[in-house]
Amino acid sequence: MVRIGIIGSGSTIGIAQNHIKAYQCCEDAVITAVYDIAEGRAQGYIEKLEMKDAKACSSLEELFSLCDAVSICTPNSTHVELSVTALKAGKHVLCEKPFAPVPEDCDEALKYAKETGKVAMIGLCYRDIPGFVYMKQLLDEGVMGRIFFVREEQGGDRIADPEVKLEWRMQKxxxxxxxxxxxxxxxxxxxxxLLRDICGPICDITAMQDTCIKEREIIGKPGEMGTVNNDDVACWICRTTGGTLYNFTASRVGATFMLEIVGEGGKMTFHGNRPFELTLQLKDKNGGYSKQPEVVPVPESCYGGDKNAPRVPFAINFYYEIRQFLDAIQKGSDTLLTFERGKYIQTLIQYAQDSADRQEIVHINENQGGNQL
Structure with missing residues (x-):
């Protein structure tokens, strides 16, 4: 039985509850400790989510004394420091994404993950959404052939409300x-x-950003406004070494979750509000479109085969993330979601930010980290 500590319960989105509910589906894990810097919040979470074996801790040291592994669910700027502290204390670490505000901040955590030999995972869990699993299967089978372009959008609607106060995520x-x-x-x-094996890694990025709501009320200071100094919306285009274009839009002021892949073999589209199906419009690779789009359920084989996995949107991929973490701890299983992976993704984000700041295309080569996994 792996004893789990939860660091950070959150006051808005509360990503910790996704971790907690996933652990509660696992018979070989028990949440024994919860810590949050806000007094009373940890106890409130314990009661709300019925963690009968968990103690609300007054310090990290107390939490570490009660657990074998931790989920870190705190603001981005604290991820590396908390990961290092947990690794030094001999704990396995699952850290939420993004790994850090800038990629070079990640290096200390990578160092201690290597030195301690503990499991050190980053929370990039969307790849276990069944619709994406099915996409990967079709791509690997060659159904799409050469990929022409990709269009992806993600985001949320909550922060579209100007009355939402100035949170940490709005401060660079x-x-x-x-x-x-x-x-x-x-x-x-x-x-x-999904596409690296077919299209190659990203090698060029060009980006633009905007802050749509530039001031918000400071938390705890009624009537006093503060500046939002990072992006509400970002649009960026990437080219891979194989020549494929990826077109991304991220928005926290209103967005649709979707991914469309277009290639020689037709079109496949994932809709985030229907994660257990794909819309396919396939064609002969040497011909044109002759069929209408078809909504296709994800095959049973793409659900992971674990009877404990909840058949609920997003709960299922958090479950498999937690399952991967526990299996790596107990069985020594490999994970693709390493701290190295977290830094690589953070590096791509930084290149996009650099492009937006400099208003120019950023070219990535292998020496700059462009081909790292």
Whole structure:
């Protein structure tokens, strides 16, 4: 039985609850400790999510004394420091994405992950969404042939409300980029994971950004406004070494979750509000379109085969992320979601940010980290 500590419960989105619910589906894990810097919040989460074996801890040291592994669900700027602290304490680490505000901040965590030999995973869990699993299967089978272009959009609607206060994710010093990092980390991970073997790694990036709501009320200071200093919306285009174009839009002021891949063999489209199906419009690779788009359910083989996996949108991919973490701890299983992967994705985000800042195309070569996994 792996004893789990949860660091950070959150006051808005509360990504920790996705981790907690996934652990609660696993018979070989128990949540024994929860810590949050806000007094009373950890106890509130314990009661809300019925963690009967968990203690609300008053310090990280207390939490570490009660667990074998941790999920870090805190603001981006704290990820590396907390990961290092946990690794030094001898704990396995699953850290939420994005890994850090800038990629060079990640290096210390990579160092201690290597030195300690502990499992060190980054939370890029969207690749276990059944629709994406099915996409990967079709791509690997060669159904799409040569890929012409890709279009992906992710985001959220909550921050479209100007009454939402100035959160840490709207402050560059705490978050790094805004929508670009928050949603772009998943977007570039998914495209690279699905298509790298066919299209090659990303080698060129050009980006633009905008902050749509430039001031918000400071939390705890009624009537006092503060500046939003990172992006609400980011649009960027990437070219791979194989010549394929990826077109990304990330928005926290309203967006649709979708991924469209167009190639010689036709079109396949994933819709985030229907994660258990794909829309396919396939064609002969040497001919034109003669069929209408067809909505196709994801085959049973793409659900992972685990009877404990919840057949609920997004709960299923968080479950498989947690399952991968636990199997790596107990069985020594490999994980693709290493800290190295987290830094690579953060590096791509930084290149996009550099492009937006400099208003020019950024060219990536292998020496700059463009071909790292």
């Amino acid at each position: 010093e705490l978050s790094g980029p805004g929508a670009l990092a928050d949603f772009g980390s998943h977007m570039m991970d998914i495209c690279d994971y």
